[in-house]
Amino acid sequence: MPAYRKTARRSLLVASATLLTMSALAPAALAAPASPAPSTSPTAVPPARMSQVGGARLGLPGTQVNLAAGVPVLPEGLTARSWIVSDAESGAVLAAHNAHWPLPPASTLKMLFADTLLPRFPKTTEHKVVPSDLAGMGAGSSVVGIKEGRSYSVHDLWLGVFLRSGNDAVHVLAAMNGGVRRTVGDMQDHAQELQALDTHVVSPDGYDAPEQVSSAYDLTLFARSGLQKKDFRDYCSTVTATFGSAEIRNTNRLLSGDTDVPVYQGIAGVKNGNTTHAGATFTGVAERGGKVLLVTVMNPENHTHNEVYKETAKLFDWGFRAAGKVTPVGELVPPKNAATAPAGAGPSPSSSAAAAALGSGGSGAKPVASATGGHGAGGAGTALGVAGGLLVLLAGAAYLVNRRWPLPDLMRRRTRP
Numbered sequence: 001m002p003a004y005r006k007t008a009r010r011s012l013l014v015a016s017a018t019l020l021t022m023s024a025l026a027p028a029a030l031a032a033p034a035s036p037a038p039s040t041s042p043t044a045v046p047p048a049r050m051s052q053v054g055g056a057r058l059g060l061p062g063t064q065v066n067l068a069a070g071v072p073v074l075p076e077g078l079t080a081r082s083w084i085v086s087d088a089e090s091g092a093v094l095a096a097h098n099a100h101w102p103l104p105p106a107s108t109l110k111m112l113f114a115d116t117l118l119p120r121f122p123k124t125t126e127h128k129v130v131p132s133d134l135a136g137m138g139a140g141s142s143v144v145g146i147k148e149g150r151s152y153s154v155h156d157l158w159l160g161v162f163l164r165s166g167n168d169a170v171h172v173l174a175a176m177n178g179g180v181r182r183t184v185g186d187m188q189d190h191a192q193e194l195q196a197l198d199t200h201v202v203s204p205d206g207y208d209a210p211e212q213v214s215s216a217y218d219l220t221l222f223a224r225s226g227l228q229k230k231d232f233r234d235y236c237s238t239v240t241a242t243f244g245s246a247e248i249r250n251t252n253r254l255l256s257g258d259t260d261v262p263v264y265q266g267i268a269g270v271k272n273g274n275t276t277h278a279g280a281t282f283t284g285v286a287e288r289g290g291k292v293l294l295v296t297v298m299n300p301e302n303h304t305h306n307e308v309y310k311e312t313a314k315l316f317d318w319g320f321r322a323a324g325k326v327t328p329v330g331e332l333v334p335p336k337n338a339a340t341a342p343a344g345a346g347p348s349p350s351s352s353a354a355a356a357a358l359g360s361g362g363s364g365a366k367p368v369a370s371a372t373g374g375h376g377a378g379g380a381g382t383a384l385g386v387a388g389g390l391l392v393l394l395a396g397a398a399y400l401v402n403r404r405w406p407l408p409d410l411m412r413r414r415t416r417p
Contacts, residue, residue: 046082050100051197054217055330058099065095066327075314079301081279082216083311085319088224088285088292091332094319099330102198102213103298106273107142107165108222108281109206109214112199114161114235115226116190117177123155123231133175134168138207141167144243156243162235163250164243165273170205180204195333196221208277216296217332223270223283223294224332236269253309254284261306264313270294272308280308286316293319294332 045061052059065074074095082098093099128151137143144159144166146152152172160169174183183204191199196218202209226232239256240249250256252272254264266286273281279299286293295315300307 046098046101050098050102051215051217053100053195053197054093054333058093058096058217058330061098061101063095063097064099064329066329068327071326072318072321075318077302078311078314079307080297080299080311081301082296082298083315084216084220084294084296085315086220086294086332087323087328088227088294091224091334092328093330093332094293094322094326094328095315096216096329099217100198100215101298102200102215104208104212104275104278105199105206105214105219105298106208106275106278106281107206108219108271108273108283108296109199109201109204109212110161110165110170110273111219111222111226111271111283112187112191112196112201112214113170113173113183113204113206114158114232115222115229116187117173117183118158118226118229118231121154121173121176123153123158125154126151127154127157127172127176129172130175133172135171136180137167137171137205138203138209141205141207143168144248145246146172158231158235159238159241159243159248162271163238163241163248165251165271167205167207174204191218191222193337194218194221194225194335206273206275206278208275216298219281219283219296219298220294221332223285223296225335227270227285233269236271252282252284253306254282254286254312258306258309261309261313264316274308279303282308282312284312284316288320291320291323293323295319 048061050059050061057064063074067073078097080097082101082103084096084099085094086092087094129146129148131148134146134148142165144161144164146157146160146166146168154173154176157169157173160166161173171180174180177183177186180203184201187201187204188199191197191201196214198213198215199218200211200213202212206212226236236252237255238250240247242248252269253261254267255269257263264284264286266288268285268287270283270285281296281298283294283296286295293316295312297308297312297315300311302311304310
């Protein structure tokens with residue numbers, strides 16, 4: 001590279017750094033800074049400047065928690081590069097460590113894949129697998145054992161995704177959706193809608209790929225959004241199922257247990273992952289005493305067996321003790337359509353669909369409350385007006401209503417063996 005170009009490039013970098021510093025000092029009323037561009041490989045330390053989505057403290061490196069009288073201290077022995085503990089219903093972030101650090105997500109990215117594609121195909125749909133459906137899978141991918149020339153129901157494919165983290169099942173569903181490229185674009189669009197701005201999707205299955213990153217904060221957003229779908233809740237809480245002629249078991253060890261990890265009391269999903277560059281990653285949801293918590297842990301530096309689950313369990317234990325006592329350090333933001341729907345505006349198609357799901361008991365969450373109106377002809381206009389008003393409210397607040405999703409009873413009542 002010519003010397004003058006190198007000099008110009010250095011000047012641009014210096015100018016950019018200056019602008020970034022100035023923006024960090026700008027008034028809090030200004031819009032939160034955008035996430036930094038993803039790098040091609042994980043760094044050894046978190047960036048000095050990260051996204052502030054959900055609160056300024058979540059963009060700071062290191063551990064963020066408000067310890068005070070009556071608040072339990074954080075557990076010892078946490079080695080994860082990034083983690084976050086949040087209240088799934090209120091969205092309050094109870095504590096976090098490098099929450100917005102963009103890191104390889106491994107198969108936890110399948111939560112975004114599922115949240116994006118689950119509503120698109122009825123579970124009874126059958127698909128005959130052709131060779132092109134399985135093309136492009138990474139070497140050494142986790143698979144559920146899909147065979148070319150055989151037909152599978154969408155229901156079975158999703159079991160393969162959630163229980164065995166099957167990249168083969170992901171690729172078949174992506175093929176049904178128009179191919180990997182289209183599916184990656186759909187996932188990226190959905191991540192933007194959820195305000196998961198740390199996420200850059202390259203592969204729908206989470207397999208290591210240059211520039212593919214997410215964050216503990218974003219993975220928690222994916223889980224929270226997905227858990228509002230009944231099918232998502234059912235799949236991610238399934239311990240064992242029959243796939244073909246074989247029984248498959250969920251690889252989420254807090255759900256299915258292992259020799260050194262007992263089933264966690266109140267666990268109800270969500271998704272685990274492990275690759276060379278990502279290390280071990282995990283997002284879990286659990287309920288105790290009426291509190292529903294989400295915990296995401298990414299890449300523990302301690303590489304002992306099942307370490308990601310052990311650290312997650314410690315954070316769950318802390319969260320349940322601290323809930324109601326600790327002052328939050330941030331929040332899980334709602335999707336754009338829920339956060340920005342203007343008062344008095346008609347509902348968007350997606351909001352109308354959400355409202356319909358609330359009342360239908362289908363793949364959306366069960367309704368928390370219902371309203372009845374008059375049935376006479378003279379009251380039709382009033383009833384329509386009230387219904388329209390309710391839909392407008394749902395457009396802006398459906399996410400807050402939907403957050404009260406019921407967790408599977410079987411899972412929430414499980415106790416340690």
